[in-house]
Amino acid sequence: MISSYIYSSQTNDDIEVETLRDIQNIAKTENSKHNITGYLTYKKETFIQYIEGPDEEIQQLITNLKNDKRHNILKSIHFPPKTQRVFKGWSMRYIEYDELIEIGFHELLETVFFTVGNKIFDEDRVIEKLNQMLEKIATTQKHIK
Secondary structure (H helix, E strand, O other), X not given: OEEEEXXXXXXXXXXXXXXXXXXHHHHHHHHHHOOOEEEEEEEOOEEEEEEEEOHHHHXXXXXXXXXXXXXXXXXXXXXXXXXXXXXXXXXXXXXXXXXXXXXXXXXXXHHHHOXXXXXXXXXXXXXXXXXXXXXHXXXXXXXXX
């Protein structure tokens, strides 16, 4: 089974594109060692990241992320176990926020993600919507290496 997790976090400072690429490269190397896949996007001091992989590895990465002093996790959802990955072969892909705007998904992803606990959708419905959007992001972005 595949464990998956999505979170948003706020950085302590605005981050330059070069630093984002460094974060992606380090995550890509480390995630491939631990059979973790996913994507990361950033906009105005806010990250949204989705990760998936073996439960033990995901739990350790979540602990590491929560202990990382460069950011504060604002919202997170741990998905029910899955039988398949959404982002096969993406040890960590950084997707420009503008790319997600072009395909029309990121603002919708933000809207659904941030409604958890606001009684617009219950958590099961939020997870269902997030899964649909993550699948569309993966399908739309799969041609990019």
